[in-house]
Amino acid sequence: VVLALVTSVDLALVSLASESATIGVLVALTLLFAGAGTRPGSGPFAAPASLVHAAALACAIGASAGRPPHHTALLVVVVSAVAALLAARSSGSPVTVPVEGAGAAAGLLSLALAATDLPMLALVLSVGGVVMAGTAIRPDRRAAGHVAVVLFVLAAWVRLAAWDVTTPEAYALPVTVPALVVGHLSRRRDPALSSWTAYGAGLGLALVPSLLAAWGDPHWFRPLLLGTAALAVTLVGARSRLQAPLVLGGSVLALVALHELAPYVAQVVGVLPRWAPPALAGAVLLAMGATYEQRLRDARRVREVFARFH
Template structure:
């Protein structure tokens, strides 16, 4: 396994610098990085089909995919169409890898993070103000709550809930300058939290839902 891990890291580094060495166009470089992410995720998700735990090579591939995806997302910011295309691609790739039990605790929340960035990018591309973009971002906590309800008790649940909560906080921050929109976002967050509280192991979330509804009422005053 150690030799495999070293070979993977060296191969990953070589592929990443290849577009620069060959002076490939910007779009070709993005595609090359996306292929690296896809290949690493494929290896991490399907190299050990019978094992729910990641082997060292699979874990290495997963970490390389995560690191490459962050770099790819940052590089894509130079172009608006590229940003949206890259974030859509990354969301789909990580969501697909999240269907496998081994990498799911890492890939499922990563997909939600990329989806959050995608919602922000779409809002900015459409020329919408931040408090309108907050409504797009709220789709992520809703999806996270749905996923968590279907994976209750597994290793995926908590990471997904954390990613959804982070997206909810971002939505609140985006809506904060506009009190009417903030009240709406608080109410929607309360609805998502209340739905989460319907699960037996998350009854305590009902208190958070009540607090969110109370805050929404106070903001409206």
């Protein structure tokens, strides 16, 4: 088997001297190893070798047709899809993992070929997401569903970049929605799950990019929408007794309010006499000192209530 694999690589390299010889040799090697892959003994070696030669054949066909590399990527990603189908048929056998490894390598090669063209890269990522979603149907490959979600999100981001979209919310939404859905389903299965684990990542991705954009945005529309969304998240967190929505929503709401009120506060401070701000600060400190014990009890009570949140 080792001699056959080494000889096939040497034969493929020698055939590169002629275009017709390259395609003919790669077709022969693909079919030869595909036939040998049906045998139990040589299957774990021959089946992935057939897929590797098929990927090389796809590249050779694309080059022979004069197509650019990002078009050839579509042919290579077909090899990855075929590998997923073969792995599903041979699930549980020694052939499964080597075939999946060859399919993953073909998928990475297709991404590298499509990297120079954003629309084609988005298409290849989408096809890869479909392949991984189909793989996740198998009971022993449920984790592939996470890879499928990542590929779909990357495909959406690349497509938005190809359309010259610069709004951060457009990039955050494809991540936020799946993250919150997964968190909600996880809490339904395990009610004791922390809200930070379930919703922290999704809410952070939804609110933080918009907050950073709002602080540099001279218009009022984005801060208004962000403040409304943060208020809604805060109210949901308070009503549902969840720490993550309450803290994240309240923090973003406070920062948005501070950003919007800062110019007016600066104008008021500029109009007041110079002695007014120190006098006001002193009055506040005196009031806090006079009611120190009460404020301390209130802080303990708030901490106890917050600790009871999930």
